[in-house]
Amino acid sequence: xxxxxxxxxxxxxxxxxxxxxxxxxxxxxxxxxxxxxxxxxxxxxxxxxxxxxxxxxxxxxxxxxxxxxxxxxxxxxxxxxxxxxxxxxxxxxxxxxxxxxxxxxxxxxxxxxxxxxxxxxxxxxxxxxxxxxxxxxxxxxxxxxxxxxxxxxxxxxxxxxxxxxxxxxxxxxxxxxxxxxxxxxxxxxx
Amino acid sequence: xxxxxxxxxxxxxxxxxxxxxxxxxxxxxxxxxxxxxxxxxxxxxxxxxxxxxxxxxxxxxxxxxxxxxxxxxxxxxxxxxxxxxxxxxxxxxxxxxxxxxxxxxxxxxxxxxxxxxxxxxxxxxxxxxxxxxxxxxxxxxxxxxxxxxxxxxxxxxxxxxxxxxxxxxxxxxxxxxxxxxxxxxxxxxxxxxxxxxxxxxxxxxxxxxxxxxxxxxxxxxxxxxxxxxxxxxxxxxxxxxxxxxxxxxxxxxxxxxxxxxxxxxxxxxxxxxxxxxxxxxxxxxxxxxxxxxxxxxxxxxxxxxxxxxxxxxxxxxxxxxxxxxxxxxxxxxxxxx
Numbered sequence: 001x002x003x004x005x006x007x008x009x010x011x012x013x014x015x016x017x018x019x020x021x022x023x024x025x026x027x028x029x030x031x032x033x034x035x036x037x038x039x040x041x042x043x044x045x046x047x048x049x050x051x052x053x054x055x056x057x058x059x060x061x062x063x064x065x066x067x068x069x070x071x072x073x074x075x076x077x078x079x080x081x082x083x084x085x086x087x088x089x090x091x092x093x094x095x096x097x098x099x100x101x102x103x104x105x106x107x108x109x110x111x112x113x114x115x116x117x118x119x120x121x122x123x124x125x126x127x128x129x130x131x132x133x134x135x136x137x138x139x140x141x142x143x144x145x146x147x148x149x150x151x152x153x154x155x156x157x158x159x160x161x162x163x164x165x166x167x168x169x170x171x172x173x174x175x176x177x178x179x180x181x182x183x184x185x186x187x188x189x190x
Numbered sequence: 191x192x193x194x195x196x197x198x199x200x201x202x203x204x205x206x207x208x209x210x211x212x213x214x215x216x217x218x219x220x221x222x223x224x225x226x227x228x229x230x231x232x233x234x235x236x237x238x239x240x241x242x243x244x245x246x247x248x249x250x251x252x253x254x255x256x257x258x259x260x261x262x263x264x265x266x267x268x269x270x271x272x273x274x275x276x277x278x279x280x281x282x283x284x285x286x287x288x289x290x291x292x293x294x295x296x297x298x299x300x301x302x303x304x305x306x307x308x309x310x311x312x313x314x315x316x317x318x319x320x321x322x323x324x325x326x327x328x329x330x331x332x333x334x335x336x337x338x339x340x341x342x343x344x345x346x347x348x349x350x351x352x353x354x355x356x357x358x359x360x361x362x363x364x365x366x367x368x369x370x371x372x373x374x375x376x377x378x379x380x381x382x383x384x385x386x387x388x389x390x391x392x393x394x395x396x397x398x399x400x401x402x403x404x405x406x407x408x409x410x411x412x413x414x415x416x417x418x419x420x421x422x423x424x425x426x427x428x429x430x431x432x433x434x435x436x437x438x439x440x441x442x443x444x445x446x447x448x449x450x451x452x453x454x455x456x457x458x459x460x461x462x463x464x465x466x467x468x469x470x471x472x473x474x475x476x477x478x479x480x481x482x483x484x485x486x487x488x489x490x491x492x493x494x495x496x497x498x499x500x501x502x503x504x505x506x507x508x509x510x511x512x513x514x515x516x517x518x519x520x521x522x523x524x525x526x527x
Contacts, residue, residue: 007435007465025431026464027457028424031381036424106390127390139390 008126013073018059022067022126037067040126045069047103047128054101056094057121074123076116080151083110088148088158090120092165095141098122100170102132108144110151134172138179141166145180191493193265196250196289197485198243200282201274201302202327203230205239207250208481209259210489215482216259218475219249229355229365230326236277243285250481264293266497268488271299272509273328279505287500296497298488302479303511304339306445307332308490309483314470316443322430322458325446325478326351326366329393329426331433332511337521341512342433343391350422351448353395357402357418361411371415372451378416382409388425391432398422423454431461440467447478490518 009022022037024030045064048071052058059072079087091113098105105112106127114121131137144162148155167173191212199206206220223238225231251261269286272279290297307321320333320342329345348356351368358367384401387394402418430442442462448454455471462469476483491497494517 007431025424025428025461027427027460029381029420031383032386032420032424035383036386104390129389136390 016073017062018071018073020069020071034067041067041069044125044128047125047130050101051098051103051122051125051128054103055097056101057119058125059121059123074114074116074121076114076121078111079113079115079120080110080147082115083152083158085157085161087115087120088161089165091144092162093168094120094122094165095144095162096166096168096170096173099132099137099140099172099176102130104129104131104136104140106140108140109147110144111147134175134179137172137176138183141176141180142183145184191490193489193493194259194263195266195268195298195485195489195492196247196264197268197300197481197483197488198247198282198286199270199302199305199479199481199484200239200243200278201270201272201479202278203235204479205242205246205282206479206481206484207246208485209250209254209264210482210485211259212489215485216257217250217253218480218482219246219253220481221246225365229359230275232275232277235275236281239278239281243281246481247285247289261293264295266290266296266298266488266492267293268298268300268484268491270302270305270484271503272506273302274505274507276505276507279507283503283505287503290500296492297500297503298491298496299498299503300484300487300491301509301511301514302484303328303330303332304514304516305483305487307339307443307511308487309476309480310443310445310470310472312486313472313476314443316441316468316470318439319441319443319470320430320433320437320439321443321445322426322449323445324350324426324448324454326355326448328446329395329448330511331391331426331430333433333437333439334516334519335437337516337519339511339514339516341510342436343393343429346389346392346394347396348399350393350395350426351446353399353422354418354448356396356399360403361406361414366447368448368451371419372453374412374415375419375453378410378412380409380413380417381420382413382417384417384421386421386425388428391429393425393429395422419451419453423451423457426454427457427461430458431465434465434467440465442467442469444469444471445477449477450474494518 048058061071063070112124148158194211196209203223208218209216221242223235267290323330327349329350331343354367363370405414496517
């Protein structure tokens with residue numbers, strides 16, 4: 001199960017379909033709040049399908065209305081619970097595919113990667129955006145490495161395996177991974 | 191913790207010296223550079239600081255003496271090492287070095303952003319907060335984690351206060367812009383859509399400022415000021431809320447000059463109430479730039495052996511708060527509660 005409601009959105013199941021709704025924020029003006037939630041919902045749906053077209057498995061979208069997305073529920077396991085060296089290498093290739101397509105996930109954690117039907121799916125594109133800069137890619141990878149470090153004991157091995165996968169087909173991989181080291185030194189946390 | 195420290199602030203327009211001990215501020219004397227027209231001119235601000243530095247330093251020493259604290263009782267001199275306007279920083283650093291040499295006591299180089307956070311922790315009940323620091327030049331969301339204050343989100347271009355100032359200057363409202371914008375906003379009737387720019391955890395205000403200026407062509411000053419405020423504040427509150435959720439902390443601290451705005455406080459208060467978090471705002475004298483915060487963080491650093499040699503006391507106009515080793519706090523601050 002991965003039905004976790006965060007600060008941004010609430011998630012529930014209805015007839016085997018996952019329904020994600022962005023929650024209103026009462027500190028924001030109603031007009032502004034509705035506009036932001038609508039825009040972000042549309043952007044999230046767009047990036048979910050863009051990613052899938054680029055070869056990154058993501059849930060299939062059934063419907064979008066106002067600030068709600070109806071999508072496929074993946075009855076799998078969060079990668080957090082099953083990660084090993086081999087999966088981490090696969091994650092590396094997937095993230096490379098995503099970055100080559102000019103997409104930044106924005107919240108890459110092992111909870112947002114689902115192992116389902118022998119494949120790894122990427123979920124929750126709520127903070128995703130289009131960007132092809134080395135810095136944005138570096139931050140994306142850095143965030144993932146931090147979840148490796150905070151939740152997995154063998155994080156060194158996982159990070160090495162990720163880098164192998166990330167480098168395989170991605171020409172700018174070295175540049176990004178170099179930037180990740182620099183971001184770590186900066187202590188910037190995003 | 192014990193000791194007495196004289197600290198000097200002068201990163202931008204406020205030149206301020208203060209003497210503090212672990213209990214309270216003993217004395218503080220300030221002199222503000224006020225541009226006759228337009229905004230802060232870096233060279234003129236530095237000239238102002240050079241002209242008034244002896245006045246604020248002798249002033250604060252005199253005032254402390256009246257309260258029974260003599261110059262010989264001061265344990266260390268601290269100064270704003272950055273971030274800030276280079277020329278202003280150098281003027282203040284020179285004075286601080288000279289004081290340290292003549293009194294023969296250690297020198298402490300303080301990060302201005304962290305001084306805002308620490309004075310807030312000192313003067314409010316906050317212990318381990320997520321801090322929203324919004325001023326003219328800076329807009330950051332900071333929180334402590336494992337030996338460092340991490341930046342969870344920040345502006346990618348100009349500070350929130352600066353975007354208000356830019357708008358106010360072109361709109362003919364004078365400097366600083368924030369207080370006037372707040373007054374106009376109170377009389378507004380309509381919200382005008384303006385660009386809301388949150389990128390991941392980061393913020394951008396320069397486009398918003400330009401869009402607000404453009405919106406003046408077709409809308410009233412009141413409505414534009416209102417819409418500008420609503421948009422900019424919603425952006426910073428959103429990032430602050432996300433940092434709060436991410437860090438699983440339960441306190442928000444507001445710091446910086448823009449924190450004087452009542453609408454911003456109201457929005458943060460609503461967010462905190464809904465999340466069950468506590469919201470803390472220090473009294474006004476500790477919100478904007480002040481010497482007391484530099485003296486206080488100077489005291490914390492001096493007490494934890496974090497002093498510098500004169501040779502290594504260069505100023506750093508881009509001094510990042512997350513580059514500072516936090517010697518004055520335990521690694522796991524939450525455990526202290």
